[in-house]
Amino acid sequence: MxxxxxxxxxxxxxxxxxxxxxxxxxDVNLVFPANKVTALIGPSGCGKSTFIRTLNRMHELIPGAGxxxxxxxxxxxxxxxxxxxxxxxxxxxxxxxxxNPFPTMTIRDNILSxxxxxxxxxENGDEVAETSLRRASIWNEVKDRLNDQAISLSGxxxxxxxxxxxxxxxxxxxxxxxxCSALDPGSTRRIEETIKxxxxxxxxxxxxxxxxxxxxxxxxxxxxxxxxxxxxGVVEFGSTEQIxxxxxxxxxxxxxxxxxx
Amino acid sequence: xxxxPRPAVQPWARVNTARRIQxxxxxxxxxxxxxxxxxxxxxxxxxxxxxxxxxxQLIAAAVVGFNAFGKRGVGxxxxxxxxxxxxxxxxxxxxxxxxxxVSQGAQAMSWGFFTTNNRYVSNTTSLEYGGVGHAIxxxxxxxxxxxxxxxxxxxxxxxxxxxxxxxxxxxxxxLTQAISGLPSVVAGLFILSIAITLDWQKSGLLGSMALxxxxxxxxxxxxxxxxxxxxxxxxxAALALGAPNYRAFFQVILPAAKSGLVTAILLGVARIIGETxxxxxxxxxxxxxxxxxxSGEIMTLPAYVYxxxxxxxxxxxxxxxxxxxxxxxxxxxxxxxxxILSRSKSLKSKPTKEKASK
Ligand SMILES: Nc1ncnc2c1ncn2[C@@H]1O[C@H](COP(=O)(O)OP(=O)(O)OP(=O)(O)O)[C@@H](O)[C@H]1O
Ligand SMILES: [Mg+2]
Numbered sequence: 001m002x003x004x005x006x007x008x009x010x011x012x013x014x015x016x017x018x019x020x021x022x023x024x025x026x027d028v029n030l031v032f033p034a035n036k037v038t039a040l041i042g043p044s045g046c047g048k049s050t051f052i053r054t055l056n057r058m059h060e061l062i063p064g065a066g067x068x069x070x071x072x073x074x075x076x077x078x079x080x081x082x083x084x085x086x087x088x089x090x091x092x093x094x095x096x097x098x099x100n101p102f103p104t105m106t107i108r109d110n111i112l113s114x115x116x117x118x119x120x121x122x123e124n125g126d127e128v129a130e131t132s133l134r135r136a137s138i139w140n141e142v143k144d145r146l147n148d149q150a151i152s153l154s155g156x157x158x159x160x161x162x163x164x165x166x167x168x169x170x171x172x173x174x175x176x177x178x179x180c181s182a183l184d185p186g187s188t189r190r191i192e193e194t195i196k197x198x199x200x201x202x203x204x205x206x207x208x209x210x211x212x213x214x215x216x217x218x219x220x221x222x223x224x225x226x227x228x229x230x231x232x233g234v235v236e237f238g239s240t241e242q243i244x245x246x247x248x249x250x251x252x253x254x255x256x257x258x259x260x261x
Numbered sequence: 262x263x264x265x266p267r268p269a270v271q272p273w274a275r276v277n278t279a280r281r282i283q284x285x286x287x288x289x290x291x292x293x294x295x296x297x298x299x300x301x302x303x304x305x306x307x308x309x310x311x312x313x314x315x316x317x318q319l320i321a322a323a324v325v326g327f328n329a330f331g332k333r334g335v336g337x338x339x340x341x342x343x344x345x346x347x348x349x350x351x352x353x354x355x356x357x358x359x360x361x362x363v364s365q366g367a368q369a370m371s372w373g374f375f376t377t378n379n380r381y382v383s384n385t386t387s388l389e390y391g392g393v394g395h396a397i398x399x400x401x402x403x404x405x406x407x408x409x410x411x412x413x414x415x416x417x418x419x420x421x422x423x424x425x426x427x428x429x430x431x432x433x434x435x436l437t438q439a440i441s442g443l444p445s446v447v448a449g450l451f452i453l454s455i456a457i458t459l460d461w462q463k464s465g466l467l468g469s470m471a472l473x474x475x476x477x478x479x480x481x482x483x484x485x486x487x488x489x490x491x492x493x494x495x496x497x498a499a500l501a502l503g504a505p506n507y508r509a510f511f512q513v514i515l516p517a518a519k520s521g522l523v524t525a526i527l528l529g530v531a532r533i534i535g536e537t538x539x540x541x542x543x544x545x546x547x548x549x550x551x552x553x554x555x556s557g558e559i560m561t562l563p564a565y566v567y568x569x570x571x572x573x574x575x576x577x578x579x580x581x582x583x584x585x586x587x588x589x590x591x592x593x594x595x596x597x598x599x600x601i602l603s604r605s606k607s608l609k610s611k612p613t614k615e616k617a618s619k
Binding site: 056058061063086089090093094096098100101103104105113118119165166169 | 426503504505509516
């Protein structure tokens with residue numbers, strides 16, 4: 001049932017971001033080709049989360065937020081007149097750094113919440129739940145307790161539940177903001193495997209502070225940096241192989257080899 | 262899910278005998294000393310409680326705490342003593358209200374007291390006849406109408422105050438707070454003056470209107486706090502899934518705030534159910550049962566209490582106490598059932614299946 005939707009190409013053009021009077025990003029130009037995994041790396045506070053939020057219009061929810069530039073989904077500007085925020089977010093899913101399952105819902109209802117919240121009819125809910133949970137490799141752990149409250153799961157399980165919740169929507173693009181930062185090595189490993197499997201059906205953008213993880217899961221990598229009191233931006237963007245083994249910019253070299261940050 | 266039985270040992274609760282004796286002495290000696298001083302010097306009991314017992318008890322606890330944990334034990338011990346002392350004080354105060362209400366009201370209690378009205382009752386009729394049935398109905402109707410109107414209004418205000426970015430909300434919050442200080446008699450007079458100007462008849466409806474400004478600030482404020490406690494993460498999670506704002510609100514934020522919103526409603530009802538002045542001003546009382554909120558006379562429990570408490574006749578005074586007790590019972594029943602209902606609802610989706618062992 002999933003095979004009909006296809007992955008999309010996402011690209012940003014001259015994205016600049018302000019919070020109030022302060023500019024925190026300047027002229028970010030990146031291309032995320034269909035079915036590729038892109039890692040965003042860089043020191044804390046350089047604007048990775050901020051950038052990723054501009055890609056599915058979550059940025060505009062922050063009071064005082066400003067934006068210039070465009071984001072194209074298969075050539076169409078998601079900030080253009082033909083798109084509204086809700087339909088953008090249905091196509092471009094997001095997994096947050098902190099697991100945030102809905103505490104009033106059961107595991108099963110959490111998975112189906114996206115469909116309900118976006119006003120779609122749920123036919124074969126059981127099937128959707130099972131498929132999504134399997135894809136997020138958490139099915140075996142929860143299959144006997146689908147009617148338990150979601151908050152009874154461990155942190156790592158909650159995060160995979162949140163991934164499953166996004167997958168149930170069948171997004172064309174999946175944005176992940178440090179999805180493994182609160183997880184143990186086992187859960188991290190499983191999520192990384194999940195990401196690789198998912199890339200056959202969607203485009204993935206992942207923010208990570210873990211250099212090994214970036215190398216393990218991504219096809220291409222963008223290095224973000226914000227010098228003191230200047231807006232952040234992309235220093236270097238290329239294949240993961242090139243960024244980690246032959247960076248052109250000295251700062252990239254220092255960062256990926258752990259010399260600063 | 263199955264858990265191992267709770268172990269009988271709690272290592273942290275182990276206390277050696279020497280300390281146990283100290284604790285025992287520290288809890289008995291101050292009281293004994295205080296009693297002795299009262300007997301010997303004839304000191305006023307209340308004075309002794311504050312001036313002798315409390316300091317002695319503090320010192321005793323501090324000594325025990327110091328022996329056990331050194332300096333930091335003193336602070337802990339003092340805190341425990343103060344908390345227990347004042348908590349007991351408040352508890353005794355509240356309990357005495359309840360006890361006097363129950364003991365005075367008990368004589369009036371009978372099945373008939375709850376179910377009959379006062380149509381054929383005079384000042385001196387014995388308690389076997391007549392009752393507060395009509396006043397219970399009246400109170401439920403008047404308070405019910407106010408609740409039905411105020412709860413949506415109050416929650417809507419709370420939603421506005423938490424969800425909107427607009428600048429005017431500061432003004433609105435301040436206004437709401439100001440209204441919560443409104444003397445209830447003024448609310449009654451306000452509605453009465455409107456009624457006189459527009460030539461409306463007094464009725465249960467006017468009473469409900471007078472209660473509205475008293476209930477609204479409570480509901481709005483408590484509901485606002487309840488909504489504010491819902492993490493903004495949840496809203497973002499819902500919106501990121503492609504939810505329009507209203508669905509995110511109704512399907513995620515509102516359920517997460519449910520128990521707080523129930524509290525808001527209960528506190529609102531508690532605020533007005535015993536209100537007397539506005540009802541005396543705006544609702545004509547009767548001795549018969551009336552189901553009509555919109556015209557004619559209708560009795561309410563607070564008005565009933567007020568009406569009979571001033572009487573010179575003992576049976577009437579007993580009726581007043583009985584009605585006050587009924588009011589308390591009514592509140593207890595309302596709170597109890599609402600709590601049980603709202604709890605069982607959220608428990609419904611708790612674990613149903615016995616989990617197979619992994
Ligand atoms: N809501 C906000 N209001 C104002 N400034 C903000 C807000 N969110 C982020 N910023 C600022 O924007 C800059 C980028 O923040 P961002 O969260 O995008 O960094 P990041 O690269 O994700 O860092 P980390 O790796 O620590 O998550 C920071 O300087 C931060 O102070
Ligand atoms: Mg971040």
